[in-house]
Amino acid sequence: MGEPEGATPPRSLAPSANTAIPAAMIAIIGAGLAGLSAARALAAHGVPVRLFDKGRAPGGRLATRRAEQDGVRLQFDHGAQYLRAEGADFATALAAAGAQPWPDAARRVGVPGMSALPRALAEGLDIVASRHVGRVVGEPGAWRVQHWDAREAKPGAPLPATPPVEDGPFSAVLVTVPAPQVLDLLPGYAAALGGVRYAPCWTVMASFETRLPLPDTLRPDGHAIGWAARDSSKPGRDGGTECWVVQAGPGWTRAHLEDRAETIVAALLGELAALAGAPLPSPRYAAAHRWRYSLLEASLGQPCLWDATQRIGLAGDWCLAGRAEAAWDSGAALAAAVA
Ligand SMILES: Cc1cc2nc3c(=O)[nH]c(=O)nc-3n(C[C@H](O)[C@H](O)[C@H](O)COP(=O)(O)OP(=O)(O)OC[C@H]3O[C@@H](n4cnc5c(N)ncnc54)[C@H](O)[C@@H]3O)c2cc1C
Secondary structure, three states, X not given: XXXXXXXXXXXXXXXXXXXOOOOOOEEEEXXXXXXXXXXXXXXXXXXXXXXXXXXXXXXXXXXXXXXXEOOEEEEEOOOOOOEOOOOHHHHHHHHHOOOEEOOOOOOEEOOOOOOHHHHHHOOOOXXXXXXXXXXXXXXXXXXXXXXXXXXXXXXXXXXXXXXXXXXXXXXXXXXXXXXXXXXXXXHHHHHHHOOOEEOXXXXXXXXXXXXXXXXXXXXXXXXXXXXXXXXXXXXXOOHHHOEEEEEEXXXXXXXXXXXXXXXXXXXXXXXXXXXXXXXXXXXXXXXXXXXXXXXXXXXXXXXXEEEOOOOEXXXXXXXXXXXXXXXXXXXXXXXXXXX
16 A cells, blocks of 8 residues: 555645735635635636645545554545546546546546545645634635634634634635535525535444455445445555445434444444344444535535625535535636636
8 A cells, every 4th residue: 555645744834824925816715626626727727726624634525534453554435435427527637636446437436545536636736734714804805814723623613712824815715615614604605505405424434354244335225324335445455454434324324413423333333234144243443423514415506606796706516416526516617707
């Protein structure tokens, strides 16, 4: 396997990087696929952009969790499982980022982990990582972005009492975070975004010392589990680690949304054992992650929102559909509207 992803800090500026901002520079809040797509398209038009993300690395829900247990390195794509490209733009981007087919020719994954894709797509971009943007202040054409250490600030919670770092002025601000989190920054969009709805998703990551008697992928009907996969069967992974990703369906997740992670691990591994038709061996590693915003149940129904007077734009998968390609297309549509 290659170098562990996430070990190398992204091309991030120091937090107090409020220097040398070109007059036309645009701030992009969120460096998931939508933000990266918008940034790349604007940069290709010669427009300077700076991205801000609360994550340690770009990618958002295209994520890879890494762990080490008893000297064994483990990894799990705990967000998006595989990507399909229906359009030429996304297909080209995936190919350029080194995506490979799995589990069939029509679907693609990042190698050696899903997070390798956004890392490649972010190459050369100006990204301020690990910073939670809590406020956008100023006026059209001269917006300033206030951000805090992402370890101190949490979505939906009051902003920390510590003073923020302020970056700007920016000629425009593009917000590419999930719709409910847009409202923390821009509450004026509550009516426009009111119809957007995400399903939550409890996800269990588990590794076993012996191979489970299951196929590499499962999508059972009418089951607590919506999707389960032998993550270690993806290309470029260590096939001997028997790493599994088990995602609960939206109904089950909602019914257990506030359960403790340990309860979720036990329950979903019990459901996986039922699918295997045999008790599972004790996992050498198991953890649960709760995605509050996973796949979309209701979208905005238009590619993006761009207010040319305010010079504020919005993009994300929630504009179009709950798929990575929709996020990419939405970011590109916003860049086209701005440029
Ligand atoms: C469990 C799960 C499984 C999925 N499976 C698939 C699949 O198999 N195939 C598929 O095509 N799609 C799948 N998806 C959906 C896919 O991951 C998304 O559609 C896509 O990644 C969304 O990209 P985005 O840029 O719109 O949003 P995100 O990836 O959510 O990016 C938003 C970014 O904004 C950042 N951010 C948020 N708030 C702030 C703030 N205040 N300050 C700074 N930064 C902020 C976040 O850190 C994040 O990086 C799955 C998603 C989940 C969660």
